[in-house]
Amino acid sequence: MIYEFYYHGGDTSGYYAEANRVYEIFGNNFSEGWQLMTTSVGxxxxxxxxxxxxxxxxxxxxxxDYVVRLCVVLALLSFSTYxxxxxxxxxxxxxxxxxxxxTFIKIRPQLYKQFATAVLFIPSVFFWGSGVMKDSLCIGALGWVFYCFYRGAIEKKNILRSTIIGFLAATPIIATKVYILLAFLPPALLWVFNENSARISNKGLRMVAKPFLLAIGGGLAFFAATNLTAGDARFDVEEIGERSKITADYLYATSIAQEGSAYNIGQLDGSIGSMVKISxxxxxxTLFRPFLWEARNPIMLLSALExxxxxxxxxxxxxxxxxxxxxxxxGTTPILTLCFVFSLIFAASVGISSSNFGTLVRYKIPLLPFYMCGLLITEDIGRLVRARRPA
Structure with missing residues (x-):
């Protein structure tokens, strides 16, 4: 209803409209519809x-295209009912x-009520992450990837099944928003190696092994990141600074032209150095704006309150x-390293490339559950540390 009556259209309307056209082609000529569905882009x-x-x-x-094809499959199952x-x-x-x-409950069972709020009940997450959009696919897939990392690499249970499910879950992220994996993989691998090095009982051996484990984790993260973006001009390491500048400038100009919710955090020159400078x-x-006085419409006001x-x-x-x-x-709790390193990397990347509060509120939803759960765990550990102090 918000997309239809407030925004007067948007991505979710576009996905449905294009899927419905393919659905109609299937109804008129099944072989032509099938031929369309089995051809690749270009x-x-x-x-x-x-x-x-x-x-x-x-x-x-x-x-x-990936989302539209999935919508076509769902349209065939639902008679194209939105x-x-x-x-x-x-x-x-x-x-x-x-x-x-x-997964968070298994890590910190006593916080099950607080985790419910942080993961399931954040307004922007369950709104922007539940419609016919890329964001819904990606945040759901990220949850499965996180679960498979914990199940296979931390608990070491059902390793083969966890690996298969993890790769399948990563598919929609790679196809639509690969930058989510680029931000998640390095801290996730760091989390795995920190957890496993902490389980080495011999302190001397642990100190010797930790640098090697970190080096292996860093190497795997770099290998995964570079291979994920191989041949993709949008996220090639050498081009990412320039692409971020182009995207940010476009969104900023669009929001200014439409009297929208633009913001400016500094000048990008297309280099990695300029990105680091304004990170x-x-x-x-990403985390704390728009401020209340920056709200220009009801949707922005809700974002500002959050x-x-x-x-x-x-x-x-x-x-x-x-x-x-x-x-x-x-620094000493591996799951917190994952939560905050991922949150900060992701916050910096979407904050740099958005330049518009309207798009930023959608782009940032994958980090919010991790950030909030990280804060909850930090607060709980701090409370226990204070409770153990002698009076």
Missing amino acids: DTSAATLKYGGRFTWFTHAPTE SVMALMFAAMSFSGMWVMYM PQAIVV ALFYLFFTARVLYRTGVAKSFGII
């Missing part, structure tokens, strides 16, 4: 040449969020636990 098959002009994304844009397709997307998203929630501002804008809560809760944890003690807890 192919010039007879069906593509015949119908290609009717599409903006399908067989034209790789990341959107509400049923939306429920199917929501179910896929929820399945990943549920296993993410269950602190990008992290702040961002104010993140700022308040972060300040409360740092105040109660202590800044130095908080950083000490994070």
Whole structure:
């Protein structure tokens, strides 16, 4: 309803409209519909040449094409009923969020109520992560990847099954928003090696083994990241600075032209160095903005209220636990290293490339459960440390 009556259209409307066109082609000529579905982006098959002009994304844009094809499959199962397709997307998203929630419970069982709020009930996450959109697929898939890392690499149970499920879950992320994996893999591998090195009982052996484990983890992370982006001009390491500049400039100009919610955190010149320079501002804008006085419309006001809560809760944890003690807890607790390193890397990347609060509120939802769960665990460990102090 918000997309239809407030925004007067958007991505979710576009995905449904294009999927419905393919559905109609299936109804008129099944073989042509099947030919369209089995051609890849850029192919010039007879069906593509015949119908290609009717599409903006399908067989034209790789990341959107993936979502449209999935929508076509769901349309064939639901007689192209939007509400049923939306429920199917929501179910896929929820399945990943549920296993993410269950994983955090296994790590810190006493916080099961707080984790429910952090994973399942953050308003922007369950709104932007439940419709017919890429975001729903990606956040659900990220939950499964996180679960498989914990199940296979930390608990070392059902390793083969966890590996297979993890690779399958990573597929929609690679196809639509590979940068999520680029931000998640390095801290996830660091988490795995920190957990396993902490289990080495001999202190001397642990100190000797840890640098090697970290080196292996870093090497695997670099290998995975570079291979994920191989041949993709959008995320090639040498081009990522320039691509971020182009995206940020485009979104900023668009939002200014539409009297939208633009923000400016500094000048990008297309280099990695300029990205690093404005990363602190990008992290702040992602986690804690828009401020209340920056709200220009009802949707922005809701985002501002949510961002104010993140700022308040972060300040409360740092105040109660202590800044130095908080950083000490994070540095010595592997799951917190994952939560905060991923959150900060991801916050910096989306904050730099968005330049628009309207898109940022959607882009940042994968980090929010990890960030909030990280704060909850830090606060709980700090409370236990204070309780053990002698009176």
